[in-house]
Amino acid sequence: MRMAYYPGCSLDGVGLEFNLSTRAVSKLLGLELWEIPDWNCCGASAAHTRDQLLALALPARNLALAEQEGLDVAVPCAACFNRMKVTELATRSSKETKDAISELIELPYEASNQARNLIDVMANVVGLEKIKEKVQKPLSGLKVACYYGCLLVRPPEITQFDDPEDPMSMDNIISSLGGEPVYWAYKVECCGASQTSALPKATVPLLHRIFQNAFENGADCLAVACPLCFINLDMRQGGVKKAFQGSYNLPIFYFTELMGLAFGVSPKELGLKKHFVDPMPLLNSKGILTRANAGREAV
Amino acid sequence: METVRLSSTLSSGKSFLEKVQTESQVNVRDCYQCGKCSAGCPFVEAMDYSSHKILRLLQLGQIETVLKSKSIWICSHCATCYTRCPKKVDIPRLMEFLRMEANRQGFIGEKTVNIFSNLFLTSVRLTGRVHEMGTMGFYNLLSGHLFQDVLSAPGLFFNGKITPIPHLIKNRKVIQKIFANTKQRQGES
Numbered sequence: 277m278r279m280a281y282y283p284g285c286s287l288d289g290v291g292l293e294f295n296l297s298t299r300a301v302s303k304l305l306g307l308e309l310w311e312i313p314d315w316n317c318c319g320a321s322a323a324h325t326r327d328q329l330l331a332l333a334l335p336a337r338n339l340a341l342a343e344q345e346g347l348d349v350a351v352p353c354a355a356c357f358n359r360m361k362v363t364e365l366a367t368r369s370s371k372e373t374k375d376a377i378s379e380l381i382e383l384p385y386e387a388s389n390q391a392r393n394l395i396d397v398m399a400n401v402v403g404l405e406k407i408k409e410k411v412q413k414p415l416s417g418l419k420v421a422c423y424y425g426c427l428l429v430r431p432p433e434i435t436q437f438d439d440p441e442d443p444m445s446m447d448n449i450i451s452s453l454g455g456e457p458v459y460w461a462y463k464v465e466c467c468g469a470s471q472t473s474a475l476p477k478a479t480v481p482l483l484h485r486i487f488q489n490a491f492e493n494g495a496d497c498l499a500v501a502c503p504l505c506f507i508n509l510d511m512r513q514g515g516v517k518k519a520f521q522g523s524y525n526l527p528i529f530y531f532t533e534l535m536g537l538a539f540g541v542s543p544k545e546l547g548l549k550k551h552f553v554d555p556m557p558l559l560n561s562k563g564i565l566t567r568a569n570a571g572r573e574a575v
Numbered sequence: 576m577e578t579v580r581l582s583s584t585l586s587s588g589k590s591f592l593e594k595v596q597t598e599s600q601v602n603v604r605d606c607y608q609c610g611k612c613s614a615g616c617p618f619v620e621a622m623d624y625s626s627h628k629i630l631r632l633l634q635l636g637q638i639e640t641v642l643k644s645k646s647i648w649i650c651s652h653c654a655t656c657y658t659r660c661p662k663k664v665d666i667p668r669l670m671e672f673l674r675m676e677a678n679r680q681g682f683i684g685e686k687t688v689n690i691f692s693n694l695f696l697t698s699v700r701l702t703g704r705v706h707e708m709g710t711m712g713f714y715n716l717l718s719g720h721l722f723q724d725v726l727s728a729p730g731l732f733f734n735g736k737i738t739p740i741p742h743l744i745k746n747r748k749v750i751q752k753i754f755a756n757t758k759q760r761q762g763e764s
Contacts, residue, residue: 285704285705285707286705286707288704288742289707289708289736289737289738290707290731290736290737291736292735292736314703314744314745314746315744316699316703316704316744316746316749316750317698317699317703317704317705319696319699321695322691322692322695322696322699323696323699324652324671325652325671325674325675325692326675326678326692326696327675327757327761328671329757329760329761330696330753330754330757333753333756333757334699334750334753337749337750337753376760379756379760380753380756380757380760381753382749382752382756426651426653426654426655427653427654430653430654430655430657430658431654431657431658431665431667432658440658441658464655465617465655466617466618466651466653466655468617468618468651470651470652471618471649471651471688473691473711473714473723473724474685474687474688474690474691474714474718475621475649475685475687475688476723477621478618478620478621478649481620482617482618511724511727511730511731549734550734550735550736552727552730
């Protein structure tokens with residue numbers, strides 16, 4: 277299996293654990309990631325509110341470079357994924373748009389390849405069977421609220437991925453690792469990450485409602501698939517908890533970190549020591565790190 | 576509350592609604608005011624006009640009220656509304672268009688959102704990528720929120736998540752050309 281890889285700006289910065297864990301688990305699963313050379317920012321969260329053409333052109337350059345290699349693109353960041361899908365579908369929608377985009381980026385681009393988010397890649401390209409085979413330390417006893425947020429599943433005609441109100445792909449991955457996905461109501465609510473810097477006060481209630489609902493439904497932690505959601509839920513949790521006097525303490529994981537843990541990769545290699553909400557006490561209390569290699573039968 | 580004569584704004588707003596439809600492919604007359612969009616909107620409490628009210632104001636030709644609103648700057652384009660709308664009114668797309676139009680006419684309902692977007696795109700244009708520490712630093716300076724997130728900064732810095740040195744892509748000229756090409760094309764249309 278070989279795919280183009282578009283990490284996006286956050287995976288070089290605030291979301292570096294997502295990059296570390298994605299690379300670690302992909303290697304173990306035999307998924308070769310070809311990083312798009314000299315990729316540029318896709319403009320997500322700003323360009324589409326400024327200039328519709330710019331919002332198509334910035335992702336298009338990256339997609340065009342992957343197309344030259346004849347590869348689909350694995351995209352970890354939900355916001356990048358969404359903008360790439362918008363670009364891909366706009367390019368296919370009319371010759372006029374396609375020609376306009378090619379002229380702007382000064383590269384041929386036909387949208388013959390496609391962008392796929394990382395949950396989709398793991399669940400449907402790699403496959404759950406293969407994931408189960410690699411499990412060394414099952415996540416049994418770990419109750420996980422799988423949080424998809426907005427841009428992975430909405431609008432459905434753009435993302436073309438899972439159910440927009442009750443997606444299950446990440447839940448199924450967590451089950452395959454031996455973990456216990458909880459049933460909860462806020463898996464597709466927006467956490468407001470794109471506005472969290474400019475409008476922090478408006479974003480605090482959104483975060484509180486997500487934490488509170490996960491907590492009330494018995495979750496030990498949240499699993500996410502977006503660096504913007506992660507930093508918003510992880511870095512701001514302390515402040516939100518204080519503002520609302522919440523009694524939750526929910527470590528946030530990239531779902532790829534949980535995959536890595538279950539595959540026996542060390543917490544350090546996965547970047548787990550870089551979180552604001554320290555996940556180590558939870559992992560220790562569940563005995564996940566010290567679990568003897570249980571192999572597949574135990575899952 | 577001031578009295579508004581709808582008979583005049585209804586006709587004067589017509590050309591704007593045509594522009595909305597041409598540029599965003601949204602027909603605001605499709606909305607029948609069920610309110611499902613506002614019911615599911617995560618940011619509704621922070622808005623001055625909830626999304627179905629924005630649509631109603633547009634239908635009634637109250638264009639300036641809409642362009643001066645905070646709502647069009649607060650919307651995060653999460654598409655909960657659009658996904659659930661029984662009439663498939665693409666509200667996020669509409670909000671994008673309204674924000675651009677407000678910007679063109681000099682109405683900035685939420686200055687901080689505008690500052691952040693400007694800095695974000697400046698970073699992309701200059702380096703090819705977003706430089707997070709630079710964007711946040713300039714944001715704090717320009718927004719006057721000098722101490723926003725400063726308590727988190729050491730945690731980010733010492734874990735290697737932010738760095739003062741921006742990553743420069745090699746083909747920066749190509750990115751600058753994309754910005755220039757786009758600007759030129761917008762100027763022609």
